[in-house]
Amino acid sequence: MRVINTIKVALRALRRNTMRSILTALGIIIGVGAVIAMVSIGNGAKAQVEAQVASLGENVITVFPGSFTAGGMRGGWGSMSTLTVDDSEAIRRETVNVLGVSPEMRDRAQVLANGLNWNTQIMGESPDYSTIRSWPIASGAMFTDQDVRSVAKVAVIGKTVADQLFPDGEELGQTIRIRNIPFKIVGILAAKGFNLFGQDQDDTVVIPYTSHMKRIARRPNINSILVQAASAKTIEKVQQDITDLLMQRRKGREQDFTVRNQVELAQAATATSETMTVLLSAIAGVSLVVGGIGIMNIMLVSVTERTREIGIRLAVGAHGRDVLLQFLIEAVILSSLGGIIGIALGVGFSELVSLKTGWPILVSPTSVVVAVAFSAVVGVFFGFYPARKAAQLDPIEALRYE
Amino acid sequence: MAPVVKIEEIHKIYDSGEIPVHAVRGVSLEIHRGEFVALMGASGSGKSTLMNLLGCLDRPTRGRYLLDDTDVSQLDRNELADIRNQKIGFVFQGFNLLARTTALENTELPMMYGQRHHSSREMRQRALHSLEIVGLSDRADHFPNQLSGGQQQRVAIARALANEPEILLADEPTGNLDSKTSVEVMGVFQKLNGQGITIVMVTHELDIARYCKRNLILRDGRLVRDELVQDCLQADEEMRKLREAEAAAKLTSA
Ligand SMILES: Nc1ncnc2c1ncn2[C@@H]1O[C@H](COP(=O)(O)OP(=O)(O)OP(=O)(O)O)[C@@H](O)[C@H]1O
Ligand SMILES: [Mg+2]
Numbered sequence: 001m002r003v004i005n006t007i008k009v010a011l012r013a014l015r016r017n018t019m020r021s022i023l024t025a026l027g028i029i030i031g032v033g034a035v036i037a038m039v040s041i042g043n044g045a046k047a048q049v050e051a052q053v054a055s056l057g058e059n060v061i062t063v064f065p066g067s068f069t070a071g072g073m074r075g076g077w078g079s080m081s082t083l084t085v086d087d088s089e090a091i092r093r094e095t096v097n098v099l100g101v102s103p104e105m106r107d108r109a110q111v112l113a114n115g116l117n118w119n120t121q122i123m124g125e126s127p128d129y130s131t132i133r134s135w136p137i138a139s140g141a142m143f144t145d146q147d148v149r150s151v152a153k154v155a156v157i158g159k160t161v162a163d164q165l166f167p168d169g170e171e172l173g174q175t176i177r178i179r180n181i182p183f184k185i186v187g188i189l190a191a192k193g194f195n196l197f198g199q200d201q202d203d204t205v206v207i208p209y210t211s212h213m214k215r216i217a218r219r220p221n222i223n224s225i226l227v228q229a230a231s232a233k234t235i236e237k238v239q240q241d242i243t244d245l246l247m248q249r250r251k252g253r254e255q256d257f258t259v260r261n262q263v264e265l266a267q268a269a270t271a272t273s274e275t276m277t278v279l280l281s282a283i284a285g286v287s288l289v290v291g292g293i294g295i296m297n298i299m300l301v302s303v304t305e306r307t308r309e310i311g312i313r314l315a316v317g318a319h320g321r322d323v324l325l326q327f328l329i330e331a332v333i334l335s336s337l338g339g340i341i342g343i344a345l346g347v348g349f350s351e352l353v354s355l356k357t358g359w360p361i362l363v364s365p366t367s368v369v370v371a372v373a374f375s376a377v378v379g380v381f382f383g384f385y386p387a388r389k390a391a392q393l394d395p396i397e398a399l400r401y402e
Numbered sequence: 403m404a405p406v407v408k409i410e411e412i413h414k415i416y417d418s419g420e421i422p423v424h425a426v427r428g429v430s431l432e433i434h435r436g437e438f439v440a441l442m443g444a445s446g447s448g449k450s451t452l453m454n455l456l457g458c459l460d461r462p463t464r465g466r467y468l469l470d471d472t473d474v475s476q477l478d479r480n481e482l483a484d485i486r487n488q489k490i491g492f493v494f495q496g497f498n499l500l501a502r503t504t505a506l507e508n509t510e511l512p513m514m515y516g517q518r519h520h521s522s523r524e525m526r527q528r529a530l531h532s533l534e535i536v537g538l539s540d541r542a543d544h545f546p547n548q549l550s551g552g553q554q555q556r557v558a559i560a561r562a563l564a565n566e567p568e569i570l571l572a573d574e575p576t577g578n579l580d581s582k583t584s585v586e587v588m589g590v591f592q593k594l595n596g597q598g599i600t601i602v603m604v605t606h607e608l609d610i611a612r613y614c615k616r617n618l619i620l621r622d623g624r625l626v627r628d629e630l631v632q633d634c635l636q637a638d639e640e641m642r643k644l645r646e647a648e649a650a651a652k653l654t655s656a
Contacts, residue, residue, distance in 0.1 A: 005514045008522075016502045305501070312498050315459055316561070317487020317515040319480045395486075396459040399498060 006322055010329035013309075021334060023298045024383075028338025028375040029345060031291025035371035036346025036363060037353075038284035042277035044350070044359035049273040051360075053262070055192055055201070057133040059099075059235050060262040063087075063225040063242060082256040085209070087246055088225045095227075095241045097234040100128030102226040105212035105219075111205060113165040113176040120161050121204045122178055124212025125226075130156075130189075132228040140172050140187030148208040151215070156187040158202035176205070181215050183207060235261050288371060292378040299382035303390075304401060310390040311398030320391040327387035328380070335376035342375070343368060404471055406569055406600050407433040407456060412465030414451050414623075425451040427623035428465070435568075438595045439602045440611035443620035449604045450495065450573055452620065456602060457492045457571045458482045470568070487515050491562030493572035495604075497554045499546045505557045506542040509533055512565045532560040536590050552583035559590065570594065572603040576610050582644055588613040589637030613637060 014021045065082045088103035105124025110117055129135070130142045143154045155176060162171045175182045183205075192201040213219060229238040239259050246257055310323050347363055354361040390398050414426040425448045433439060443449050454460040455467065458474055467474050474485060486492070491512075499508045509529035513520050520528065533539045536556040546554050555575055562570055572591075576584035584607075592613060595601050603614070611617050612635045619627040 002515070002519075005519075009514055012503070012507065016500075308498075309500060312500060313511070313515070314483065315457075315486060315492060315494075315498070316512040317483050317565075319483050319515070322515060394460055396454050399494070 002322060003325070006325045007329055009322075010326045010333065013326065014330055014333060017302070020298055020302055024295050024334050024379060025338035025341070027291040027294030027298070028335055028379060029291075029342040030294070031288040031375045032339055032342025032368075032371040033345035033349065034287030034291070035284040035367050036343060037349040038280040038287075039367035040346065040350035040361050040363045041353050041359070042280040043362035043364055044354060044357075046270075046273050046277055047362055048359045049270055052193075052195060053270065054134070055195065056262045057135070057226075057228065059229040059232055060132055061227040061229060061235065061239055061242065062260050062262070063091075063227065063246070064258045064260065065221070065224070066256065066258060083222050083225060084220070085213075085222060087249065087257075088222065090245060090249060091225065091227060091242055094245055095238060097230040097238050099228040099230055100126075100132045100226075101228075102126040102129045102132055103209045103222040104224045104226055105209050105217055106223045107212070107217050109178050109216065111161065111165065111176050111178050112180075113174060116165050116167075118161060118164040120158075122212065122216055123204055123206045124209035124217070124222075125206050126209060128228070129206060129226065132226050135192060136190045137187040138190040140185070142187055143208055148210050151210045152208060153181060153183045153211060153215070154186045154207065155183040156189055156206045157185055158189050158204040158206075159191040160200055160202040161205055162188055178205065178207075179216055183211075229261075235263075284367075284371075288374055291375060295375065295378050296382045299379070299386070303386045306387065307390040307393075307398050307401040310387065311393070311395050311401065314391070314393075314395035314398060323391040324384070324388060327384050331376070331380040331383045334383075335372070335379045338375065338379075339372040342371070346371075403435060405432040405434045405468075406437075406470060407431065407602075408468040409456075410466045410468075412452075412455060412462045412467060414448070414455060414460070415463045425623055426455065426462070429620075429623070429625050431618070431625065431628075433569075433600060433602065435600055436595070436598055437600055437602075438591070438613075438615040440614035440617045441602060441604045441620060442606070442608075442611055442617060445606075447620045448623040449620055451623075453571055453573045453602070453604055457490055458486050459492065483515070484517065487512055487565060488517065489568050491559075491565070491567035491570045493555070493558045493562050493570070493575050493603075495573040495577060497546070497558045499554060499557055499561075501547070502545055504543050504545060505533060505538060505549065505553075505560070506530065508546070508557055509560045509564050511561055516565055529560070529564060532563045533557070535563060535594070536560045537586075551578045552580075552586070555579065555583075555587060556590070559587070563594070567599070569600040569602070572601070574604050574606065576605060576607065582641075584610060585637055585640050585644060588635075589641060592637050609635075 063083060085103050088101055091098065092101040102125045107122050108119060109122045110119050126148060127142050127144055130137060137156065142156060143152065147154050157171065157176070165176065166174065171185050171188060174185050176185060189202065189206070195201050209222065227238065227242065229235040239261060243259050247255060250256065313323055350361040350363060353359070390401070409429060409431050411428045411430055412426060413428055416423040416425055429452060441449050441452065455462050462475065469485065470489065474482065477485065500511070506526065506529050509532050510525045513525045513528065530539055530542060533542055536559050538553060538556050538560060541549060541553060546557070549557065555578070559575065576587055579587065588610065591601055591603065605611050612631055614631060615634060616630050618625060
């Protein structure tokens with residue numbers, strides 16, 4: 001029954017010291033809120049980058065013309081490319097653990113349709129392109145190997161191009177003119193958003209690479225080769241096999257190509273986001289400490305008054321543990337109230353940032369637990385420890401405390 | 403009948419400072435049920451120290467203290483706390499009320515830690531009754547800083563009475579009060595004493611001591627005089643005289 005009274009006493013004490021209670025809770029709110037917001041935003045940014053990395057496709061290897069290892073980028077990429085469709089066919093034929101191969105052609109061109117025009121990237125690819133890049137077709141279908149063989153005038157277009165040229169929808173089956181050659185739209189790519197480098201990936205038109213080479217670019221060589229390895233485990237082996245195969249085909253000439261996997265490409269971008277996460281975590285840590293110091297200050301400032309209060313309670317018959325329980329209940333109430341409000345504010349702020357940036361919010365349960373536990377421990381320690389000392393005094397000593 | 407308070411050769415030595423202070427040097431004393439004792443003496447003679455020992459707020463360095471036949475020197479902290487809660491009402495020299503806490507809630511305080519459980523309503527009623535005894539029921543919801551010194555003193559008395567103690571210990575209950583309020587407080591004490599409560603109070607003032615039935619004088623930690631008061635003053639009567647004098651003063655000044 002004394003416990004009920006003690007709860008009552010604790011509630012009265014909190015009400016009696018409204019300002020102190022609010023300030024203490026505020027310390028906890030700031031600490032918890034900041035940690036949750038910062039960690040969520042950091043995680044969100046990281047997840048966003050990871051999603052972008054994934055949007056490159058899974059286990060993708062790219063073969064570029066030019067060598068980074070011998071004599072720098074000889075000839076550059078594309079202009080005087082040394083890669084051929086035969087190279088690509090050799091990879092398809094002779095490399096194991098390969099799920100798909102696509103020789104790539106790239107050119108910018110003006111596209112006309114519907115009385116509108118739009119400058120965009122024209123990609124020449126094989127039908128594997130859609131699976132290699134994990135890029136589904138939203139409506140219609142990918143062009144086929146038959147289309148490649150017959151140098152068909154068919155195209156699959158990105159969302160941005162579709163929106164620009166066909167504001168009213170109904171793109172499928174329509175005709176677009178690329179460099180004045182009509183292509184029939186057979187499919188629309190699903191929206192993919194921006195890539196790691198901030199380019200709109202949906203601003204593109206994909207046609208069979210043969211059609212691109214013969215009708216658009218009119219070049220014998222290809223810009224690059226996309227290869228999809230069977231798994232993350234095989235990716236390095238496949239990379240090596242491709243290098244060996246192409247070197248063999250070069251018959252002792254200098255290496256004039258480079259084989260890179262998507263992980264290497266993504267590393268630069270993820271490094272940035274990791275730096276940001278570390279930075280945000282540091283801010284969060286500082287906030288937590290600042291909040292903790294706030295709680296500590298308030299608790300310590302009121303020690304004299306509270307010691308006298310304890311003296312009065314002991315004098316009228318409170319046991320040491322009644323007093324300790326009261327202080328514990330006070331600390332728990334403040335910590336949980338502050339914790340709940342802090343969580344709400346932290347999550348709210350993350351939502352706001354997510355709304356503005358389009359990042360996913362990922363509230364990490366660990367950060368919630370750590371932040372609340374830390375604040376509660378600080379609150380309990382600095383509220384409880386002086387109280388414990390006071391409760392061990394004789395009542396007369398506690399009353400004399402200055 | 404056994405005395406309520408029986409102390410034998412009690413000593414208190416403070417040795418917290420550089421030189422130990424021997425504040426109480428071998429006091430022996432018996433106080434019986436229904437007594438009304440004034441403890442007097444010069445400043446620093448050890449009155450407060452002795453009161454704190456009697457109130458079980460502090461422990462004697464040497465000597466025996468029997469309260470209601472129990473040897474309190476043998477009790478542990480919690481048992482002492484229960485004795486303070488159940489048997490003793492203590493009125494501090496400096497009031498020691500909880501700040502920002504109403505007179506009513508201050509008065510309820512001892513009941514919070516009582517062995518018997520009271521419902522909130524019961525506690526409130528008993529606290530109100532205590533406040534009524536000291537004539538403060540109309541100030542129940544006031545905070546200490548909204549009360550005069552005398553009113554705060556009376557809240558402290560009401561709190562001391564809340565658990566219906568056998569013995570009321572008051573350290574200079576009239577120390578901060580003007581003479582009229584002092585007489586008022588003495589009136590309250592006489593009324594309580596009339597109802598059978600044993601009272602020990604510290605005072606500096608001789609005329610206040612004359613409201614009590616027995617006077618003790620302490621000098622340098624020793625009891626030097628112990629005498630019964632012959633013709634005790636009656637607070638009611640003195641109050642009437644004071645009012646008459648006041649009225650007369652008004653008449654003359656008018
Ligand atoms: N906590 C303490 N530590 C050391 N010495 C103390 C302590 N409390 C009191 N004393 C000393 O003990 C002696 C008695 O003090 P006490 O407070 O009992 O006097 P008192 O008779 O109540 O005086 P007053 O009338 O001024 O209240 C004094 O010399 C005082 O200095
Ligand atoms: Mg004193």
